[in-house]
Amino acid sequence: MLEICQVTKYFQHQVLAPVDLQVEQGEFIAFLGPSGCGKSTLLNIIAGLEQPTSGEVRLDGQVLTAPGPERGMVFQEPGLFPWLNVLENVAFPLRRQGLTEAVARERALELLKLVHLSRYAHSWPHELSGGMKQRVAIARALALNPRILLMDEPFAALDEQTRMAMHVELQDIWQQTGKTIIFVTHNIREAVRLADRILVFATRPGRIKAEFKVQAPHPRLEGDGLLLQLENQILRELREEMEKVLKEELGDDYHLKKSGFPWHPDRDLGSYI
Template sequence: MIEISNVGKSFAERNREHYIALDQVSFAVKKGEFVSLVGPSGCGKSTLLNMIAGFEKAETGIIEVNGHKVKGPGPDRVVVFQEHGLFPWLTVLDNVAFGLKQRGLSKKERHSIALEQIKAVHLSKFIDRYPHQLSGGMKQRVAIARALAMDPDILLMDEPFAALDEQTRSILQKDLEEIWVKTQKTILFITHNIREAVMLSDRVLVMSTQPGKIKKEFIVQAARPHSIGDPLIHHLESKITEELADELEKVVREEMGDEYRIKKNTFSIPSVDSMGFGI
């Protein structure tokens, strides 16, 4: 469904030469698969997703969707961002139906499809509410329903739950897994949360820090629906955390200096002055 072959991307910054955001990135996502990308901030996860969506162009390499080279945005791919992006002057129903209106469907058709997707995210009682009357979690449910209403082949999700509290996030993770099981959409999911990635995915791809590359792949072999109590989930979460430790240390050293290091989930400074040690 998605084929990434030797993709590279660089950017220019003021007072700085071009820096390489992505370098020789290659991986594939099969039809109906749920794959997550995790990695330190600045490793190019969102840039890669934007290129798959067609919002940005790769400098090198090829990105193909359904066997066709990506040349721009298309109806086969819909993005769900961290910010819900709802229209404040439209109700829940009209927000979900908005894209269908752009496609020229009749009011009856688009409302029928929108109502079906609103039901899927458990918001049937709120179809006449406006965004300012909804909680953060409810707004993100509307954004997911709006994406599903377009019936894309692929959902590209860029940290969609990052701004939510832990309890709401956990509920939406379960809802998304149920939706994926029901629809079998192909999902590429970006997150900083390792547990979230493991709980949702068939595979987790770990990216290295700049330049961003695929460092390692982890297959989630736990039975669906994934359970937080499953020893396989805990083991995999631990292995991915371990794999990311070196990358996080590189980021910390770049930001704070070479004397800093990450050791067993703490920051430590090799110094005779022990003030703040282990913070």
């Protein structure tokens, strides 16, 4: 359905080496890699917010060059309009498309039900917790019934408990709607919990280094043995990339080999990349 063909991007430096990727309808894909490896850049190119330097992105064979209603986007910051209540925030894209207020409200209410926020339809954004705001942002991104949901570290700013609750919620939304989801994260555990296919990025320049399939059925439970095994496998793949990033950030003071691998089994693996 979605094809990324030989996409590169240069800013001052080459940020993306040629990237090729094919995404099937209904897939849940994660882009995983250390910060600065070009995950957001690639997602923004798919969204039509950035143009590739070369190569192209096609949806059903049509080249994409601008944002469109078939792609919904959720960012790390919920970005709700503070002067609109929850229902009006979700209805906003529908109203802008020219739907009548009654139709827009009805559709917005359906979406609020999907994200379990019906009771908060008339609340204001500042009255909601971080997780609730992000659920409103997801409902708003789904308003125009996009085929693809693009999510850029949407839960990175949430506390651990809320993030785990959002993982349950998002799996549920994905199963109910059958949307294609591309989810950017630097957290291995999150990628393994959610995605069916994980693309591990290498850095400088950003490119896809490895692909992992996660066969476990949804909904997946936190701490599942099979998932933990996969986390470790992916961590080994990322070790080299992490070393590169840490060396650059910490300079010559940093000797990963001497200090050993900076990983403890009780800690969240994701927080190291």
